[in-house]
Amino acid sequence: MNIVVCEISLICFLWHFLLGSTHESDVTFSFMVHRHGDRTPSRYSVNYSTSPEELEKLIEPYGYGQLTEKGMQKAYRLGQYIHFQYKSILAPKFNESEIYLRSTDVSRTKMTMLVALAAIYPPVVRWKEDLNWTPVPYTTVPVKTDYNRPTSSCPELEHKMNNILSRKCSEMKPFDDVLALLSEEIGVGFDLREKPLYISQIYNTFEAQESLGLKLTPKVQRALPRIKEAADKAFNIIFRQKDILKYFCGVLLREFHEFAKLVISGSETATVRIYSAHHENVYGISKISRTDISGMPVFASVFSLNLKRAKDDFIVEPVFAYDTPGGVFSFERLDVKDCGEPCFYDKFVELTKKHTLDYDSWRKMCVR
Structure with missing residues (x-):
């Protein structure tokens, strides 16, 4: 390379x-x-944000999912x-x-x-x-x-992707501590260890939040490299499936x-x-x-x-x-x-x- x-x-x-x-x-x-x-x-x-109310205020001038000045x-x-x-x-x-x-x-x-x-x-x-x-x-x-x-035009695709990660959950086991920390810190209504596909969506939210200048909680900030590593791993498990x-x-x-x-x-x-x-x-x-x-x-x-x-x-x-x-x-x-x-x-x-x-x-x- x-x-x-x-x-x-x-x-x-x-x-x-x-x-x-x-x-x-x-x-x-x-x-x-x-x-x-x-x-x-x-x-x-x-x-999924560590500060959802503050994030909502930063989103307001743009709308959801919109391109920012940066x-x-x-x-x-x-x-x-x-x-x-x-x-x-x-x-x-x-x-x-x-x-x-x-x-x-x-x-x-x-x-x-x-x-x-x-x-x-x-x-x-x-x-x-x-x-x-x-x-x-x-x-x-x-x-x-x-x-x-395809995730919008193929209704069964997200279900298929979740099934793949469920079958490969042993590969995500090294990140159990990260998934547990996130479940605790952002208060999601499910166990991330059972739905590891959501780790990439959570990381995307953190990525967007930081881009808007809103800091993550100290605990999540310290764990961010590991969170990205977990998100990358889940992504790789999905996309190595032909x-x-x-x-x-x-x-x-x-x-x-x-x-x-x-x-x-x-x-x-x-x-x-x-x-x-x-x-x-x-x-x-x-x-x-x-x-x-x-x-x-x-x-x-x-x-x-x-x-x-x-x-x-x-x-x-x-x-x-x-x-x-x-x-x-x-x-x-x-x-x-x-x-x-x-x-x-x-x-x-x-x-x-x-x-x-x-x-x-x-x-x-x-x-x-």
């Missing part, structure tokens, strides 16, 4: 130019899935990262033929995409003198038919195969595809692509499958990028398990095609 930390700046550009460490000019196609920026907690999760700032930095990293396959001005943009039908993901696009396509010529912004359209679909929202991965990312993976093939054949198609979604989508597409990212993706993180030309062949290069506390985007080049280095496209397809899912099959599995 290669790790590069880089601020989107003139210094960063010169560093890349002099060292030749990115080789992004070889990229012919990029398929990206990103998480939304920082948000307020959802209505049902406020009670989330907008991260979304803009995400857009700057994409603008800089993929400028070899993106024209300075928006052109619908070269980029496909899709968001889940959720306010925070739609707003994240709008803000990121403002940085991806800063105006070449201002159409209004005092407005440094270019409107860029994207598409979305109803939640019920959106393969990027049938779960198909629900979440089988259609996405098939789309990568299909559109990469079009690019390789020289057919007309978008050279960049961006999906604004959620942490489970980013984590899921990385797992189904046989790569390994550590834990639940942070706000505004993005996983990319880059198709690169290598002489007379094509290779697949997965990249995971995320915003750091200092406001600097870091990115990691990831290895595809059993694919070799470099990972050739045909080998990647051979390793992953059994996990793809066409949209009609997904609808039969999920939409009721």
Whole structure:
């Protein structure tokens, strides 16, 4: 795994130019899935907070589950990262033929995409003198038919996920102390040791609460690294199940195969595809692509499958990028398990095609 930390700046550009460490000019196609920026907690999760009444006051100016100013700032930095990293396959001005943009039908993901696009396509010529912004359209679909929202469009999926964790509860046993502490501290009406799936939702609430500037109780703050470790473990147990991965990312993976093939054949198609979604989508597409990212993706993180030309062949290069506390985007080049280095496209397809899912099959599995 290669790790590069880089601020989107003139210094960063010169560093890349002099060292030749990115080789992004070889990229012919990029398929990206990103998480939304920082948000307020959802209505049902406020009670997971260590200070629900104070949290409600902080949520009030935004509403539940909405992008915050901090989330907008991260979304803009995400857009700057994409603008800089993929400028070899993106024209300075928006052109619908070269980029496909899709968001889940959720306010925070739609707003994240709008803000990121403002940085991806800063105006070449201002159409209004005092407005440094270019409107860029994207598409979305109803939640019920959106393969990027399977927990909402597949009624049986959450039940299935809980059953998996119940069967694998022995793997969560090392975190019994954490689950007991949380049950005591936030007063949930159930034993977390019996429903460990909720640990990730609780951690998401803490993540959002801290982003809003509301401190956790000292006991929870001290235990936060262990809470995240428990949430990551539960997440990993869920997403190593191949049938779960198909629900979440089988259609996405098939789309990568299909559109990469079009690019390789020289057919007309978008050279960049961006999906604004959620942490489970980013984590899921990385797992189904046989790569390994550590834990639940942070706000505004993005996983990319880059198709690169290598002489007379094509290779697949997965990249995971995320915003750091200092406001600097870091990115990691990831290895595809059993694919070799470099990972050739045909080998990647051979390793992953059994996990793809066409949209009609997904609808039969999920939409009721």
